[in-house]
Structures are given as C-alpha cells and as structure tokens.
Amino acid sequence: MRTTKSFVLMLIFPLFVLGCAASKNSDGLSMNPTIYYKPTIHQNKAKCSNGNLRDLLSPDGYTLVTLCDADYKQCLMQGSCFVEDEGKITSYNYHSTKEKIPRFIEVDLNTCPYGYGVRSSCLDPYFSAAADLKYYNAGDVIYVPRLVGAVMPNGEVHDGYIVIRDSGGGVLGANRFDFFTGFFNHLAKENTLARLGFGDPKNSFEFRLANEEEAQATRQRRNYPGLKRSILEEGKL
Structure with a gap:
C-alpha cells in the first residue's frame, strides 16, 4: 500500500511543481x-500622381512634408516614420488630431530615434x-x-x-x-x-x-x- 502511495506521489509532485512554476x-x-x-519612406522611390499626395501637417497646420497617400497612411498607422529625401533623414511622430486631421511633429534623432x-x-x-x-x-x-x-x-x-x-x-x-x-x-x-x-x-x-x-x-x-x-x-x- 505504501508503495502505491509513493508511486502516486511521484506522479503528482512534478505536476504540482510545474503548476507552481507556471503560476x-x-x-x-x-x-x-x-x-x-517605424517605416522608412524614400521620397525618390515614391511613385504616385499629384491627386494621391497628402500633406503631413504640424499641430499648427503647417506642412511638414508631402507624401504619397499610401506612405502617409503607413506613417499614420504605425504612429511614426522616417522620411529620406536626397540623403537627409527626418523623423516624424504622430502628435494629436485637430479638426479631424492627424497632426505630426518632427523628432530629434539624437533623443528618440525610434x-x-x-x-x-x-x-x-x-x-x-x-x-x-x-x-x-x-x-x-x-x-x-x-x-x-x-x-x-x-x-x-x-x-x-x-x-x-x-x-x-x-x-x-x-x-x-x-x-x-x-x-x-x-x-x-x-x-x-x-x-x-x-x-x-x-x-x-x-x-x-x-x-x-x-x-x-x-x-x-x-x-x-x-x-x-x-x-x-x-x-x-
């Protein structure tokens, strides 16, 4: 009888330990x-018509950069993006929505590069x-x-x-x-x-x-x- 109990305990104890560990x-x-x-948008590779362009606006309503609609949506969906134009990299971040229009700010690469x-x-x-x-x-x-x-x-x-x-x-x-x-x-x-x-x-x-x-x-x-x-x-x- 003792042997049976010992065998049962040997089976149960590892399961108990695993259960505690999982908990x-x-x-x-x-x-x-x-x-x-954070996507990188290369302006020289962007291909879209003038009718498919969107302005990335600042909180004050100024145009920060103009992007193809697909790139604009990607930047908005991810919340931020890099824009590369003729070797210059600029980082933009979603800031707020004003008058139902998303607004962005430029981010210092030396402080918050991502x-x-x-x-x-x-x-x-x-x-x-x-x-x-x-x-x-x-x-x-x-x-x-x-x-x-x-x-x-x-x-x-x-x-x-x-x-x-x-x-x-x-x-x-x-x-x-x-x-x-x-x-x-x-x-x-x-x-x-x-x-x-x-x-x-x-x-x-x-x-x-x-x-x-x-x-x-x-x-x-x-x-x-x-x-x-x-x-x-x-x-x-």
Whole structure:
C-alpha cells in the first residue's frame, strides 16, 4: 500500500511543481499580440500622381512634408516614420488630431530615434509595447516567459520584461499588446519577435504584470522614459 502511495506521489509532485512554476511565471494570464514598427519612406522611390499626395501637417497646420497617400497612411498607422529625401533623414511622430486631421511633429534623432510613445517616453525596440491605458499605466511592466533568452538583432538577449510606453487605437482590452520592433516589420526575417509568433493576434502567450520591485529595476535598466545610450547609438541612421 505504501508503495502505491509513493508511486502516486511521484506522479503528482512534478505536476504540482510545474503548476507552481507556471503560476509564478504567468499568473494564468494570456495575451494576443501584434507588432508595429517605424517605416522608412524614400521620397525618390515614391511613385504616385499629384491627386494621391497628402500633406503631413504640424499641430499648427503647417506642412511638414508631402507624401504619397499610401506612405502617409503607413506613417499614420504605425504612429511614426522616417522620411529620406536626397540623403537627409527626418523623423516624424504622430502628435494629436485637430479638426479631424492627424497632426505630426518632427523628432530629434539624437533623443528618440525610434519616435515617441505616450507621456513623452521614447520607444524602445523589442523592449516596449503599446497597451490599452484603461487597464495599464504608462511605465507598467509585463513579464513574458516566451521572450526569455531570445536573441535580438543587435545581439542583446531578452530578459522577458516589457515596458508599456505607448497606446494605440486598435489595442483594446487587458490581453492585447502591440510590440514595437524598431525598423523591422512583421515580415522581416531579422524580426525576432515575428519569428516567435508575436505578429499574429491568433497566437496566445502567457504573461503577468511585474511586481513593483521588478518594474522599478526594469525601468532603470531600460532608462525609462528615455533610452539606453547603446540604443541611441544604434538608432542613428
């Protein structure tokens, strides 16, 4: 009888340990992720008729740059874009909507090369995400086990912690996150998060909200709301 009980315990104990580990890692929460990035628009390659041109307007209504309609929509959808014209790179970021027209600002490449999120925080590629601010606050940190140990394009190994630095119109609900992946879209083979499946909202990944100690350490490590110097250096074009 004792042998039978011991055998049963041997079967149950590993399952108990695994269950505790899963709970510790994710708190039983799951997300449906997507990916967004910062596109580069090359004016010399743009092909469209004068009737398909759109002005990128400043908050004061001044024209910052004129783009093909498709490029304009891409810049608006991603929230920011680079525009390259005869070798000069300019960074633009969505600012607000005035009189039902989206407004943009020019961004200093030396400060936030990848653009701004909310609360004037700089977007941090692979380590930041947009979330529904009805459920999360800017600066909150989530832990995603799936990311731990993944090697980023710059050689950095992910620790699984993501800072909420942005929001988005299509990011609705407590289980929706839009991960920022720098210059790489969801189709780029260099995009580590895309290879892991984060570009498809049909996928589901475990996550949990980091505790305050973890969150503070992560914000300090990633230099929130700014960027690490190494990120600033690699972001210069």
